[in-house]
Amino acid sequence: MNVKTDMKIYSSKEVAERLKLQPVTVRKYSQMLEEQGYSFTKDDKGWRLYSEDDITSLQYLSNMRAAGKTLHESVDYVATLYRSNLSLSQSAISLQESNPMMEFMKAQQEFNQKILERLEASEKRQMERDQNLLKAIRETQEVKKLILSKKKRWWEFWK
Incomplete structure (x- = not known):
């Protein structure tokens, strides 16, 4: 995939710092999401580049994990939303309630x-x-x- 120049992109290390997670955790979550059909932008070397929507998805996944959901449940849910073209840009709380x-x-x-x-x-x-x-x-x-x-x-x- 080509990188769009008009949107801000982040590395896994930057995403990890922003979400207060370990970089290896961000990569694991990303790998599991990709196995479920989620698609990340990649650079020439094949490294994942994260957009704001991707970070929101990872944050939501992390919140679901903190709420006691299993990793597979959380990944399945976020990947299902992605495949259905639903955005997580709304607040995570309102999505959980409704x-x-x-x-x-x-x-x-x-x-x-x-x-x-x-x-x-x-x-x-x-x-x-x-x-x-x-x-x-x-x-x-x-x-x-x-x-x-x-x-x-x-x-x-x-x-």
């Missing part, structure tokens, strides 16, 4: 939490049931032993 995928993920997390609570309650009931069954079995065995100890044997009937 994003149906984020709403779905929140709803799914709440659902998963409820399922976990039910599962824990079910396991607790099963443990109590098992303890009660073991107690009943022990009591039955004790009663059988007591009955057998009081029962006369056939040769003791004449005594």
